[in-house]
Amino acid sequence: MTEKFAVRPALSTTPAYIPGKPPAAVEGIESYKLSSNENHLPPLPGVVEAAARAAGTPSHYPDPAAVALTEQLANHLGVPAERILFSAGASEMLASLARITLEAGTEVVYPWPSFEMYPQVTALAGATQHAVALTADFRHDLDAMAAAITESTRLVLLCSPNNPTGSVIRRAEFDAFMARVPSRVLVVLDEAYWEFGTDPEAVDGLAAQRTHPNLVVVRTFSKAHGLAGLRIGFAVADPEIILELRKAVLPFSVTAMAQAAARESLSRVSEVEVRAKEIAGLRDELISGLREQGWQVPESHGNYVWLPLTAGAADFEAQALAAGVAVRNLKDGVRISVGPEAAMSRVLEVAGRFRAAVER
Structure with a gap:
């Protein structure tokens, strides 16, 4: 019998990093990847x-x-x-x-x-x-x-x-x-x-x-x-x-x-700083929109928003994917990266439908 190759014992308790999922293609609408905290803006000139x-x-x-x-x-x-x-x-x-x-x-x-x-x-x-x-x-x-x-x-x-x-x-x-x-x-x-x-x-x-x-x-x-x-x-x-x-x-x-x-x-760091604050503005608008729907969303200072969920995280992720939006399911909630305004509007639509269904 061939012996299994030897590795360090620490590997048995080491989790593999799982990258953010790509968005699914949905006919007739643009898809958005909001699962990896990427900067959605185009590169600076030069x-x-x-x-x-x-x-x-x-x-x-x-x-x-x-x-x-x-x-x-x-x-x-x-x-x-x-x-x-x-x-x-x-x-x-x-x-x-x-x-x-x-x-x-x-x-x-x-x-x-x-x-x-x-x-x-x-x-x-x-x-x-x-x-x-x-x-x-x-x-x-x-x-x-x-x-x-x-x-x-x-x-x-x-x-x-x-x-x-x-x-x-x-x-x-x-x-x-x-x-x-x-x-x-x-x-x-x-x-x-x-x-x-x-x-x-x-x-x-x-x-x-x-x-x-x-x-x-x-x-x-x-x-x-x-x-x-x-x-x-x-x-x-x-x-x-x-x-x-x-x-x-x-x-x-x-x-x-x-x-x-x-x-x-x-x-061009001054331009970088301006763009970062523009993204922060979109983040704050997303938080405000989610709170208006009744979500308990914590204050955020990254280019993402945390939506606390427990058993519903997988369902929210699935509904977002069906709407052409990939978010990050982290079991206790979903992390939503800031993207273009159209993507943020799509997120709010998904979140609104999800919350209405849960409260029904």
Whole structure:
């Protein structure tokens, strides 16, 4: 009898990442994919052209240190270049952070529900996971998260705005939390949706690093900049942490095309910020429309809206798909990415019919 190939034991408890479903084709209407938090707006002028020029020599490796982009971003953020490291999307950076901190016998703390890669990358490292439930209003329960930290904890993951619920961590509660975290524990603040936020009290990870050297801020060009398909994210952290991360991030993982597109987009950052606020406006209009129908929708600061559901999540997803709209079914609810106005109108139609049927 042929023996089964051998894999690490940690794989038995590691969930596979399941991407958002594509929309179904429905005759006579346009379909919309609102299941992956993609930026629905067209690329900024010059971004595609910059990427195309960089693709002219595919036989050459990209700059492994992304020197030009690092210097440009350092100037924009007002931080030294040695505090910045790029990766193939924020996802690779999160996986690298798990690799440099976690192993069997160690522990990680993260909120739940939150970004679906947290359980994947931390389980793969062999760590014991403490997934701390959100509060009743879908925010981080920072008191419970602080209480979950033990002598074996090496990593804490925070997400603000939180994916999928959209809540932000506010400065005062963040500082109170960090005061309870031992300095030996690395705390990651995942700010992938930072640009869409409109809460003036939300913690700014870059500002918080001035007093919390064990804090790592992770951001991305995928969302507000609209470069998800090119895979480029980055971390800002103490230079000693960056040095260790360089050992875990794969060499040449950020392509020349991604670097060139990010540089062009960063040179137009004021336009990126305006577009992000336009998307935030559509988000708030969607929330308002859903609340008018009677839905209890939490405030969101991402480019998505969380619709709390339990047993009805699969039914809502199916009805949305039948109407040409793909949403993200996460069992306890559905996450709806912000799309064009026509897509938002379609979502409201589906939600209105669904709610009327439930209340009948």
